[in-house]
Amino acid sequence: MLKLEGISWSPEDGAQILKHIDLEIQSGKLTVVTGPNGGGKTSLAKLIAGVHMPTGGRILLNGEDITDWDVTRRARAGIAYAFQHPVRFKGLTVRDLLNLAAGETLNKGVICDILATVGLCAREYEDRSVDARLSGGESKRIELATVLARKDAKISVFDEPEAGIDLWSFNSLIEAFGELKRTKKGGLLVISHQERILEIADRIVVVAQGVVRESGPAAFMLPKLLIGEKLAICPRGKEGTI
Amino acid sequence: MNDITRELLKTVAGFEGVFDGAYSIREDGGCAGRKSTENVQIEGKKGAPGLVIRVKPGTPGENVYIPACVTRAGVDDLVYNDFIIGEGAKVTIIAGCGVHSDGEEQARHNGIHRFFLGKGANVRYEEKHVARGTGSGDKRIDPVTDIFLEEDAVLEIDTLQLGGVTHSDRKTRAELGARSKLIIKERILTDGNEWAATDFAVNMNGDDSKVDLISRSVARGDSVQEYHSRIAGNCPCTGHSECDAILAENGRVNAAPELYAGHMDAALIHEAAIGKIAGEQILKLRTLGLSEEEAEQCIIEGFLRG
Numbered sequence: 206m207l208k209l210e211g212i213s214w215s216p217e218d219g220a221q222i223l224k225h226i227d228l229e230i231q232s233g234k235l236t237v238v239t240g241p242n243g244g245g246k247t248s249l250a251k252l253i254a255g256v257h258m259p260t261g262g263r264i265l266l267n268g269e270d271i272t273d274w275d276v277t278r279r280a281r282a283g284i285a286y287a288f289q290h291p292v293r294f295k296g297l298t299v300r301d302l303l304n305l306a307a308g309e310t311l312n313k314g315v316i317c318d319i320l321a322t323v324g325l326c327a328r329e330y331e332d333r334s335v336d337a338r339l340s341g342g343e344s345k346r347i348e349l350a351t352v353l354a355r356k357d358a359k360i361s362v363f364d365e366p367e368a369g370i371d372l373w374s375f376n377s378l379i380e381a382f383g384e385l386k387r388t389k390k391g392g393l394l395v396i397s398h399q400e401r402i403l404e405i406a407d408r409i410v411v412v413a414q415g416v417v418r419e420s421g422p423a424a425f426m427l428p429k430l431l432i433g434e435k436l437a438i439c440p441r442g443k444e445g446t447i
Numbered sequence: 448m449n450d451i452t453r454e455l456l457k458t459v460a461g462f463e464g465v466f467d468g469a470y471s472i473r474e475d476g477g478c479a480g481r482k483s484t485e486n487v488q489i490e491g492k493k494g495a496p497g498l499v500i501r502v503k504p505g506t507p508g509e510n511v512y513i514p515a516c517v518t519r520a521g522v523d524d525l526v527y528n529d530f531i532i533g534e535g536a537k538v539t540i541i542a543g544c545g546v547h548s549d550g551e552e553q554a555r556h557n558g559i560h561r562f563f564l565g566k567g568a569n570v571r572y573e574e575k576h577v578a579r580g581t582g583s584g585d586k587r588i589d590p591v592t593d594i595f596l597e598e599d600a601v602l603e604i605d606t607l608q609l610g611g612v613t614h615s616d617r618k619t620r621a622e623l624g625a626r627s628k629l630i631i632k633e634r635i636l637t638d639g640n641e642w643a644a645t646d647f648a649v650n651m652n653g654d655d656s657k658v659d660l661i662s663r664s665v666a667r668g669d670s671v672q673e674y675h676s677r678i679a680g681n682c683p684c685t686g687h688s689e690c691d692a693i694l695a696e697n698g699r700v701n702a703a704p705e706l707y708a709g710h711m712d713a714a715l716i717h718e719a720a721i722g723k724i725a726g727e728q729i730l731k732l733r734t735l736g737l738s739e740e741e742a743e744q745c746i747i748e749g750f751l752r753g
Contacts, residue, residue, distance in 0.1 A: 254734055256730060256734075275733075276730065276733040276734055277733045277736060277737065277738050277739070280733060280734050280735060280736040281736045284734075285734070286734045288727075288731065288734075292725070292727045292728050292730075292731040293728075294728060294731075294746065294749060294750075295663075295691065295749070295750050295753060296663075296746075296748075296749035296750040296751065296752055296753025297745070297746070297749035297750075297753070298749075298753075301745075301749060302735075305732065305735045305736075305737065305745070306735045308736060334753050336753075351735065355735075
């Protein structure tokens with residue numbers, strides 16, 4: 206379980222982005238963080254991954270204080286993170302990245318399974334360089350695949366995984382999250398505005414203006430979000446349009 | 448051949464005790480082994496050090512190995528090799544060069560190669576350069592390559608300069624006939640106080656000829672690299688050059704591409720990018736569990752391999 210206690214963050218020369226965030230991500234559960242753009246969701250994800258270091262509060266992974274751990278140490282401890290904006294690499298192939306993510310040389314069948322989950326065919330993609338010749342959607346899927354390839358991830362963080370994904374792949378992604386919930390012991394944190402992702406959540410957390418505005422079980426939170434709140438939730442039937 | 452040559456050959460030519468085709472092994476300016484085949488004749492050059500390699504027309508696909516090694520300080524090896532490839536022949540030439548020096552004097556290999564490709568010939572030329580040893584003297588490799596492609600010939604050159612070469616001055620000149628195609632991919636890694644220069648000059652005089660120059664380099668430490676290319680399109684033709692360089696520490700790269708279009712239908716493009724490794728690339732690999740140093744090495748290896 207990952208626990209954030211009173212987490213605050215502000216960039217060196219800027220205003221406070223996150224203010225006293227308390228959050229628990231339980232193993233085997235899917236937590237979805239939603240809220241308006243600019244509310245601090247991505248900053249929260251980066252704090253968990255160690256990309257940003259908090260200016261206040263502490264982060265506990267299975268009871269161990271990892272607040273001061275850097276990105277590498279957190280990754281090795283089991284925190285996996287899919288960037289919102291995928292990174293390109295001239296020369297590194299899709300297979301290279303998946304092998305690095307898995308920490309071993311994956312066989313073709315495993316690579317095929319992982320890529321199929323994000324709607325890509327291994328035969329076409331495993332030898333391709335992860336560079337600017339890939340479209341935005343292709344890069345995004347490969348980014349997601351690098352997290353799916355992680356072995357023994359204790360916490361997997363996906364920052365707006367739906368961005369750049371077509372409807373067919375989106376359906377596949379929803380299934381993948383369901384499968385991850387069922388088969389992996391680790392916890393899942395997904396930042397999303399998509400109703401269909403919110404629907405499969407165990408818990409929904411609304412982050413706005415740097416604070417947790419509200420949180421609770423999905424069954425309780427989702428109807429409220431769809432009816433009363435102006436949080437730019439993307440409804441069913443509009444997937445793949447954001 | 449001596450043990451140093453044997454080790455260098457493993458690196459530069461994949462040598463595992465035997466070559467599966469015609470070969471000539473050069474060691475410290477002398478011949479350490481040579482073999483011809485029915486389709487590939489290798490003989491000494493008259494009046495100058497070096498070889499004449501003749502490939503029969505129509506040869507369906509063979510490997511030819513012509514590695515050269517310098518294994519001690521004080522050797523200044525100069526060699527002239529001519530490759531005469533018959534019409535329609537298809538061969539792969541593996542021509543690595545290794546320099547080893549434990550002394551203070553300079554150790555150098557300078558290979559002057561000329562390629563004459565007949566109509567429709569298809570050649571892949573692979574060349575790895577590496578230098579080793581504890582010597583403080585320069586370890587130099589200064590190749591000069593002249594290329595003449597007849598109609599429909601295809602030459603693909605893949606060069607890789609690994610670490611340790613303190614000084615490298617590479618000059619390549621090419622004349623392209625009609626519908627011929629030249630592809631050159633070079634990858635250079637320099638470190639410490641190493642210096643490497645590349646100078647390409649390609650003249651396209653045959654209609655519908657095509658050239659593609661791709662250079663990827665990494666300059667680390669206090670090393671310096673110079674890149675210059677000149678593509679001249681004097682007819683309807685296609686030319687593309689791409690120079691990408693990664694800088695690390697105090698490495699410096701000077702890239703000076705030049706395009707000359709002497710015909711309305713000469714389509715020429717150049718792309719260049721020089722910069723340090725992007726911080727987000729390091730970060731992404733660190734989120735996969737790599738340390739910063741491991742991430743940088745991984746990015747560089749991929750960049751040079753790709």
